[in-house]
Amino acid sequence: MRHLDYPLDVNKILRTKKSIKKLLLLNDNFIEKKIAILGGSNAAEIKNILELFLLKNGIKPKFYDSEYNKYYEDALFGNDELDKFSPDIIYIHTTNKNIIKFPEPKDSSEDIDALLSTEIQKYTSIWSSLSKFDCAIIQNNFDYTDNRNLGNLDCYDVHGKTYFINKLNDEFSLNARKIKNLYINDINYLSSYLGIRYWFDQSLWHQAKYAVSMESIPELAFNISKIIVSILGKSKKCLVLDLDNTCWGGIIGDDGLNGIHIGTGTAITESYTVFQEYVKELKDRGITLAVCSKNNFENAKEGFSHPESILRFDDFTSFKANWSSKNQNILDIVEEINIGVDSLVFIDDNPVERDIVLSQIPSISVPDIGSDVVDFIRHIDRNGYFEAVLVSHEDLNRSQYYEGNIKRSKVQAKFKSYDEFLISLEMTAEIQSFSLIYLNRISQLINKTNQFNLTTKRYTLGEIENIALSDEYIKIYGKLSDKYGDNGLIAITIGSVKENQCHLDLWLMSCRVLKRDMEFAMLDELVKQCLEKGVSEIVGYYYKSTKNSMVSNLYEEFGFILTEENNEDTVWKIDISNYVNKNKFIEIKND
Amino acid sequence: MTREDVFNEVQDIFRDIFDEDEMVIEDKTNSDNVEDWDSLNHINLVSAIEKEFNIRFTLEELLTLKDVGAMVDLMLIKLE
Numbered sequence: 189m190r191h192l193d194y195p196l197d198v199n200k201i202l203r204t205k206k207s208i209k210k211l212l213l214l215n216d217n218f219i220e221k222k223i224a225i226l227g228g229s230n231a232a233e234i235k236n237i238l239e240l241f242l243l244k245n246g247i248k249p250k251f252y253d254s255e256y257n258k259y260y261e262d263a264l265f266g267n268d269e270l271d272k273f274s275p276d277i278i279y280i281h282t283t284n285k286n287i288i289k290f291p292e293p294k295d296s297s298e299d300i301d302a303l304l305s306t307e308i309q310k311y312t313s314i315w316s317s318l319s320k321f322d323c324a325i326i327q328n329n330f331d332y333t334d335n336r337n338l339g340n341l342d343c344y345d346v347h348g349k350t351y352f353i354n355k356l357n358d359e360f361s362l363n364a365r366k367i368k369n370l371y372i373n374d375i376n377y378l379s380s381y382l383g384i385r386y387w388f389d390q391s392l393w394h395q396a397k398y399a400v401s402m403e404s405i406p407e408l409a410f411n412i413s414k415i416i417v418s419i420l421g422k423s424k425k426c427l428v429l430d431l432d433n434t435c436w437g438g439i440i441g442d443d444g445l446n447g448i449h450i451g452t453g454t455a456i457t458e459s460y461t462v463f464q465e466y467v468k469e470l471k472d473r474g475i476t477l478a479v480c481s482k483n484n485f486e487n488a489k490e491g492f493s494h495p496e497s498i499l500r501f502d503d504f505t506s507f508k509a510n511w512s513s514k515n516q517n518i519l520d521i522v523e524e525i526n527i528g529v530d531s532l533v534f535i536d537d538n539p540v541e542r543d544i545v546l547s548q549i550p551s552i553s554v555p556d557i558g559s560d561v562v563d564f565i566r567h568i569d570r571n572g573y574f575e576a577v578l579v580s581h582e583d584l585n586r587s588q589y590y591e592g593n594i595k596r597s598k599v600q601a602k603f604k605s606y607d608e609f610l611i612s613l614e615m616t617a618e619i620q621s622f623s624l625i626y627l628n629r630i631s632q633l634i635n636k637t638n639q640f641n642l643t644t645k646r647y648t649l650g651e652i653e654n655i656a657l658s659d660e661y662i663k664i665y666g667k668l669s670d671k672y673g674d675n676g677l678i679a680i681t682i683g684s685v686k687e688n689q690c691h692l693d694l695w696l697m698s699c700r701v702l703k704r705d706m707e708f709a710m711l712d713e714l715v716k717q718c719l720e721k722g723v724s725e726i727v728g729y730y731y732k733s734t735k736n737s738m739v740s741n742l743y744e745e746f747g748f749i750l751t752e753e754n755n756e757d758t759v760w761k762i763d764i765s766n767y768v769n770k771n772k773f774i775e776i777k778n779d
Numbered sequence: 780m781t782r783e784d785v786f787n788e789v790q791d792i793f794r795d796i797f798d799e800d801e802m803v804i805e806d807k808t809n810s811d812n813v814e815d816w817d818s819l820n821h822i823n824l825v826s827a828i829e830k831e832f833n834i835r836f837t838l839e840e841l842l843t844l845k846d847v848g849a850m851v852d853l854m855l856i857k858l859e
Contacts, residue, residue, distance in 0.1 A: 203827050206798030232819050391838060395822065402826040 190556060192244050192410075194570035201237065201406045208240055218248035221420070224275035225251060226259035228282035229399035237406050241413035245422060256397065263314040277419070278318055279326045279412060283375065283399040284333050284353060291347045300346050308359045315363070315370055324419050326371045326412060327364070329357045331379040331400075334388045371415050371577055378411050379404075414572035424553060424573040426527055427470060428518060430536035431481040431488055431509070433559070435467075435499065436460050440491045441483055446625045451496025452676040453629040459561045464498035466565045471503055475574050476525060478506040480517045480534070485509045495625065496676070514541050515548035533573045535564060610705060610773040613670040617706065617774045619679075619713040622656040622663045629677050630665060633698065638735040641696040642728065642742065660685055662717045666710050668701050668774070675701055679710050683718075683726070690714075690723045695742075708770035711746055715767045724765055732756040746770075780858060785832075786851050792827045796820060806848025832858065 189211065191197035201208065221242075225231050235251055242249050252273040254262045259280060262270055288307060291300045311327070318325055330353045342348035357376055364372045379387040382404060389401035400408055417423055432439045437449025437456050449457045450464070471477050477499075481488050488509030492501045501507070506524045508517040514536070522529045530551040536542050537559045546554040555567040568574070603609040622630060631649045638644065647655070655661045666679035678698035683690040697707060718726060728743040730736075732755070740758075744750070748760035786804075794802045797815055810816040816824075828850075829835055834857045836844075844850045 199827070199830055202823065203792065203795045204798075207795075210798075233823070391835075392822070392826075394838060395841065396818065398822070402822070403830075 189244065192241060193555060194567060196406050196410060198403050198406045201240065202402060205236060205240060209243065212240060212243040215243075215246070218243070218246055219420075220248045220250060221276045221416075222273060223249045223251055223416075224254070224270060224273060224278045226254045226262055226278060226280045228257060228259050228280075228286035229393075230256060230397040231281045233398070233402075233405050234281060234400075234409055234412075237409040238412055241409050242416065245413060245417050247416065247420065247422075260310070260314065264317050266317075275321055275323050277324045277326065277416060278321065279373070280314065280328060281399075282328050282330075284330050284349075285393070285399045287330070287352075287356075290349050290352055293347055295347060297346050300352070304352070304355055304359070307356060311360070312363065315367060319369075322369070324369050324371060324416075326373050326415055327360065328373045328375045329360045331375045331387060332384055334384050334390070371419065373412055373415060375400075375408065375411075378407060382407060411572075414575040415577065417572075418575040418577045423575050424475075424533045425531040426476040426478055426505075426521075426525065426533070427467065427568070427574075428478045428480050428521060428532055428534045429467070430514075430538065430541065431479060431483060431491060433537045434535060434561070434564070435464060436491060436494070436497070437561070440487045445490055445494055446627065448491060448494065449628070450491075450494055451629060453632040457496075457628070457632075461496070461498060463561050463564050466568070468498050468503065470568075470574060471499075473576070473579055476527070477504045478521045478525070479504050479509060480514050480521065480536075481509045482511055482514070483509040496629075513544070515545050518545060518549060518552065533568065535568070537561075606703075607773070613672075613704070613773070615668060615670045615704065615774040616777045617669070617709050618667040618778055619664060619709060619776060620778050621717075622652070622665055624656065626665055626677055627652055627656065630680055633677065633680060634694065634696065637696045637698060638733065639699050640702065640739055641694075641733075641736050642692070642739055643694055643731050644733045644736060645694050647694075655682060662690060662714065662721070664710060664713055664717065666697075666706060666713075668704065668706050679706055681710055681714055683714065685718075685721055685723060688722060688724045690718050690721075690726045692726065692728045695728070695739075705771055705773050707742070707746075708772075709774045709776065712769045712771050713776075715764050715769075718764060719767075724763060726762050726764055728760040728762075730758045730760070780855075782851060782855060785854055785858070786847075788831065789828060789847065789851060789854075792824065792831060796823050796827060804847050806851070807846050809846040828854070834858065 189208070191200045192208075225235055227234075231253065235253065239249055239251075252270060252275060254270075259282070261267075263280075288310070289303055291303060295303070315325060315327070332353055333349050336342035336349055338345055338348050343350040343354070345351060353376075360372055364370045387400055387404045389398070392398040392401060429435055432441075437460050438447055440448055450460050451457045452461065467477065479488065489501050489507070491497065492499055506521045508521060510517070518529070518532065518534065522532065529549055533553045533555070534542070534545055535555070535557060536545070537557070539559075542554045542556070545552060553571070553573060555571055557564050557567045603612065627649065631647065631652050634652070635646050655663050662681070662683040662685060664681045665677055667677045668675045668679075678701045680694060680696050681692065682694040683692045697710075714726070726748075728746075728748055730740055730743065732740065740756070743758075743760035746762065748762040750758060751761050752759035790802070790804050793804050794800055797813070797820070810821060825836060825841065832854060834854060836853070840853060844853065
């Protein structure tokens, strides 16, 4: 029954919910749970749709509805019916429509603090009275309003509705961390994800006091069901991955380690890297990983030794790469790590494999992820398979490149001189002749770099391979890391050697690492290799393009002497017999 | 779309919402003569029709519709 999985078939669910329910009730082995819904707006349809999602997860709900908008009274002053019902779970469906009073323009900031505290107290008293049931309380936070008369100012002026809602939501989060059994149903995120325009339907609000649009009700119910499933300990625990065209692009057995797509550089390699990063995040917060792939074991294992692979062989608790059927391998994984087969999620780009596994092992979750890696994460994430109600330890290793950049620029402000800043970065570089494993990235960088590029000469992959293997060229790549992370392969220099001269056909660098002195480290290595080949003079060329004016004086900075000028194109030379290394801040680590 | 096409499509929606495959509606069908047609199902019907035909009823129109026939007539105007 795919329409209850991401992406939800919202119209089908709304229109045929009765027949869907009948179908779901054909299963057996339900656990029964008593769920009280305290609605701050009309929640009747939410209840009907929530029932479908719970039945799908093997939970048969018995509901108690508060009378419309009696949630506060029911919670605070008790109610015989609710007491007798004795709920296992209480869901409090409140939205921005239940906010008692938003700030007015005349209010002072003390007035607004008072409004906030009145609002918060209303909920803390609800939660504390409901604590007598000793049951889980699922509480909506607040969605943004569909209008904001202050415009953008609304989010930072104390009179803004957006500002007010953000404050309330912060307080809710604070309380949820402190109060055992209180769980936030994050409708603020959900409505943002769906779009507020889609989320709220003013006409429906006036007609029937629905605080969310009809189309959003299945999304809301789906979200609540994820929390309930997680509270009941029925979230998934293990992610089982195919390898070729799932963890990396290409086929490791055919293309070899150098041929698979993973890492930085091209759109394809990046998209697989992003997927691996998401998987790694799951692993770091306690999700077990396994591999199930049709491959030679050695080939499969080698894939994760790729220098740019985020996932490593050791990240997998169970690793099945062989030529047996995938369903058999999955049963072996289940036995090996001693886990229920219904705790598994299987990700494979091949629809045939997905169908076989699902047909042989119906209780496993196999999302219909399609074959484009950019869709994979959403299928895992939006289905909420690994919904957590508690993260036991925060593991914040591996910051991403851009996060690293934010930190770098923050740090920069604290230093007296730029040199001091560069020292603090603790930069290390790997600067070596081309190796086959990097040819794809090298080709990609050569063909997309425009700004820090002296000649803007383009090469095909074949030409680069020839250069890599030829003695007539000096060909150097540079990778730069610092204490905030790895920038990857970001600099390339190619020179052709003719007698005692080296002509620089190509000199480029990614703008990601501007002003880090990486170009000096590259020059040092170039000179070193030139001297080894008996070269005494280096000739540099600057060919002006529409985009590369930032490097028009690079050779001058390097200490070259201008020898020719043709319009704005220039030729430069340097005698390297007395060259002194220029790089002071980057430690070179070639291993 | 002819009136009959629209009417048949609307009937399909009724059949889905009330989960009765054999349900037959007429021009004079309204909430008084269908047992399950409560306010909740009313909203579900209107919303499914709006979705299916990609039209929107105003609040005022919703208050004045007295039966299925009147609704189909209004739909035909909107669909033109």
